[in-house]
Amino acid sequence: MKNKCWWHDKFYNFGARMTSTRRTIIDILHSTREHLSVEDIFKKVHEMNPSTGLTTVYRTLDLLEQMGMAQKYIFGDGKARYELAINRKGKGYHHHLVCVKCKTIIDYSDFTNNEIELFKATKTKLLKKYNFKIVNHVTYFYGLCGKCQNL
Amino acid sequence: MKNKCWWHDKFYNFGARMTSTRRTIIDILHSTREHLSVEDIFKKVHEMNPSTGLTTVYRTLDLLEQMGMAQKYIFGDGKARYELAINRKGKGYHHHLVCVKCKTIIDYSDFTNNEIELFKATKTKLLKKYNFKIVNHVTYFYGLCGKCQNL
């Protein structure tokens, strides 16, 4: 893996190395807007390189989360899901409505500029006050979807 | 269990019955501001009534979440945590900073009136647009705590 890419330095700064599997996983996340489960991602990686193990996928996703490149979501179905954090800064920025009964997820992107400004200010405040370097934030709205409201 | 309490109707409307175990669990949640894990809660219940099973605790917490009485949190340590949703409306209202590396949780309550208004408006909007009855919302801020920033 000789050629450098834009994320090469990001990995280096994190004391991590660039590998083809990691690049593949980033590509997969980059190519979709769905919330892929670890197994979803594993299957796709496996298509490209059948020798890749599930453990590596877990480890890579964990690393990406720590680097702030991926966002991990845990809804109610017992499996972690991931999406590229980079996406969220642009067009794909969204939050989630979660039905606490049937676990249906609806993406919600009708946020306001007001909200963006608010969170931007909050991040700065939290860094100062708690010395906590925020890389991402996620809001979940919990409730009952139309179907489940009628028992 | 003959005597009615304020939550009796809430249960009834949900097609659920009031039991002493459920009351105990509500009391436990009511008596703390910590984010208790299921096992934490089970241990406390067990002190009061050793015959209570872990399964019932899981089932009760699930029920309370669906009723909107409890909020379920999943941070990064692999166990679900709960707190009374009622508390969040008053003094105890807060969000969480989660260190993606060491999984430290810091409660954050320096929110603004601006934020409260924003979420109130959002709830109304979401009900109209998606017919989704919001019972609660949660914001997680993810990042690196002071220690983990210095590797």
Place this chain on the structure above:
DNA sequence: AATGAAAATGATAATTGTTTTCATATAGAT
């Protein structure tokens, strides 16, 4: 290009939080 130490990987086993099952007990309306 060869080297070597640190980091990444894969296969498997182990772990553990959570759910299912099913027979029994209980709540609460009648």
Place this chain on the structure above:
DNA sequence: ATCTATATGAAAACAATTATCATTTTCATT
């Protein structure tokens, strides 16, 4: 007091995730 839907407990089943450890790979330095 009776009866039916609901709740419960114990144990087994389940499934996502993590730990282990020997092997391979990256990449900075020769």
